[in-house]
Amino acid sequence: MRLTLRVWRQKNAGTEGAMSPYEVDGISPDMSFLEMLDVLNEQLILSGEEPVAFDHDCREGICGACSLVINGEAHGPERTTTCQLRMRSFQDGDTLDIEPWRASAFPVIKDLVVDRSAFDRIIQAGGYITAPTGSAPEAHATPVPKPDADFAFEHAECIGCGACVAACPNGAAMLFTSAKVNHLGVLPQGAPERASRVLDMVSQMDEEGFGGCTLTGECATACPKGIPLFSITKMNREFVQAARKGR
Amino acid sequence: MRGGGRATGGRTLWDSSVGKKTVMAVSGLVMLLYLVVHMIGNLKIFFGPGEFDHYAHWLRVVGEPFMHYEWTLWLVRVVLLVAVVAHATSAYQLSRRDIKARPTKYVHKKRRASYATRTMRWGGIILGLFLVWHLLDLTTGTVHPGFRPGHPYRNVVDTFSTWYGNVLYIVAMLALGLHVRHGFWSAAQSLGVGSRTRDRFLKTTANVLALVLTVGFVSVPVAVMTQVVS
Ligand code: HEM
Ligand code: SF4
Ligand code: FES
Numbered sequence: 001m002r003l004t005l006r007v008w009r010q011k012n013a014g015t016e017g018a019m020s021p022y023e024v025d026g027i028s029p030d031m032s033f034l035e036m037l038d039v040l041n042e043q044l045i046l047s048g049e050e051p052v053a054f055d056h057d058c059r060e061g062i063c064g065a066c067s068l069v070i071n072g073e074a075h076g077p078e079r080t081t082t083c084q085l086r087m088r089s090f091q092d093g094d095t096l097d098i099e100p101w102r103a104s105a106f107p108v109i110k111d112l113v114v115d116r117s118a119f120d121r122i123i124q125a126g127g128y129i130t131a132p133t134g135s136a137p138e139a140h141a142t143p144v145p146k147p148d149a150d151f152a153f154e155h156a157e158c159i160g161c162g163a164c165v166a167a168c169p170n171g172a173a174m175l176f177t178s179a180k181v182n183h184l185g186v187l188p189q190g191a192p193e194r195a196s197r198v199l200d201m202v203s204q205m206d207e208e209g210f211g212g213c214t215l216t217g218e219c220a221t222a223c224p225k226g227i228p229l230f231s232i233t234k235m236n237r238e239f240v241q242a243a244r245k246g247r
Numbered sequence: 248m249r250g251g252g253r254a255t256g257g258r259t260l261w262d263s264s265v266g267k268k269t270v271m272a273v274s275g276l277v278m279l280l281y282l283v284v285h286m287i288g289n290l291k292i293f294f295g296p297g298e299f300d301h302y303a304h305w306l307r308v309v310g311e312p313f314m315h316y317e318w319t320l321w322l323v324r325v326v327l328l329v330a331v332v333a334h335a336t337s338a339y340q341l342s343r344r345d346i347k348a349r350p351t352k353y354v355h356k357k358r359r360a361s362y363a364t365r366t367m368r369w370g371g372i373i374l375g376l377f378l379v380w381h382l383l384d385l386t387t388g389t390v391h392p393g394f395r396p397g398h399p400y401r402n403v404v405d406t407f408s409t410w411y412g413n414v415l416y417i418v419a420m421l422a423l424g425l426h427v428r429h430g431f432w433s434a435a436q437s438l439g440v441g442s443r444t445r446d447r448f449l450k451t452t453a454n455v456l457a458l459v460l461t462v463g464f465v466s467v468p469v470a471v472m473t474q475v476v477s
Pocket of ligand 3: 057061065081082083
């Protein structure tokens with residue numbers, strides 16, 4: 001496959017960036033999107049140019065490091081992570097626009113890499129269980145009803161990639177925050193801190209400068225892990241209940 | 248704030264983006280309830296000046312003898328004023344936050360959410376402006392040449408005998424339909440009552456409410472234009 005890429009290039013956080021055009025050839029449809037960028041970078045290095053900086057780690061769709069808005073869609077046209085996106089999703093001769101996540105809470109560090117530590121601080125505000133849990137306990141020690149376990153699992157799937165923020169016209173982190181709030185809130189281990197967790201995490205979310213929810217649903221459409229839009233609904237309920245309790 | 252004293256419930260709500268949506272939802276639903284009643288009341292115009300003007304008079308004496316003349320009406324007006332102010336203030340503050348949170352647009356544009364979703368802000372502004380005109384036109388009569396207090400039937404026919412009266416009113420009612428269509432469903436999510444199993448019901452209710460309100464309100468100017476009411 002032969003492709004025209006228009007890639008966001010930006011030297012560092014302090015400088016202005018712009019889209020730069022590149023041509024790549026000999027791309028196999030079986031390559032992942034990141035492997036295609038590897039090809040581009042080899043090409044750039046050979047010609048003495050600065051390679052394109054982009055985030056990646058596991059390349060297995062489980063770590064949440066990869067990002068990229070491809071043709072206006074977070075993680076590209078399929079519902080998966082950029083590392084799991086295959087080039088067969090595109091046509092020979094296509095022009096692809098590749099941009100970083102856009103949100104004021106996710107400033108661009110270089111090229112396609114953004115600083116997502118705002119997510120870490122939301123987790124630090126309450127996305128955990130305070131009691132030391134030690135090694136994995138015997139599974140039957142604390143019975144969890146099957147529907148609750150399923151619900152927790154569905155939300156535990158969030159990999160913290162930030163595609164929801166990138167896709168949201170308000171740069172909101174509601175889907176991410178709700179995934180963690182719901183995951184822990186429904187389990188017996190997380191229940192004691194249920195009310196303070198949602199209040200602290202939402203307040204940190206606001207402090208980081210993320211926007212509010214206007215229920216456009218773009219986040220849930222973009223989420224590679226299928227966190228449902230109703231997670232936000234559920235978090236809203238948790239929040240109002242916790243605010244009433246005042247803790 | 249962990250461990251320390253936390254602000255009271257109301258404060259927590261108002262200071263948070265999630266809580267402000269709760270305020271929007273509740274105030275929106277209060278206005279929506281009022282609009283349903285208002286729309287049904289308006290339909291009395293089809294039964295002639297006697298019934299319509301009598302109904303308007305009754306609005307002033309509801310609750311008597313417990314309530315004094317116009318007390319109930321003023322109570323409703325105060326509740327609505329609080330709702331409008333709370334709704335518009337949170338809409339303004341949330342919109343500012345949203346725009347600030349996403350200052351850079353993507354170079355590659357993509358078609359976005361549904362029409363009703365995208366028009367909430369502009370639609371809301373249109374409704375706010377309409378509300379001011381509507382009150383000055385048919386409540387106080389300030390911008391209504393030849394306004395006759397106590398003769399609402401005549402005043403209504405008057406307004407809808409002008410082209411601008413019809414245009415302003417019908418545009419605003421279409422905006423209202425769109426606003427309610429996304430707003431009702433949104434409010435359910437903001438209040439945490441939406442779910443996968445209830446979604447069909449909520450979306451259908453939103454559509455029906457939007458349609459009934461718009462058709463009900465618009466039927467009045469259309470009736471005047473077509474001389475069904477004169
Ligand atoms: C003063 C004029 C108004 C303005 C400026 C305004 C503005 C807005 C805005 C910006 C939103 C948020 C949209 C979003 O989050 O997606 C909204 C939501 C809403 N509006 Fe209005 N609106 C106005 C009048 C009305 C009226 C007359 C009604 C009554 C039918 C209404 C009912 C609602 C409802 C139910 C919501 C949903 C609240 C939620 O998302 O939780 N609004 N409005
Ligand atoms: S909710 Fe989905 S899109 Fe958002 S961070 Fe988690 S996995 Fe990524
Ligand atoms: S690189 Fe780990 S999810 Fe894509």
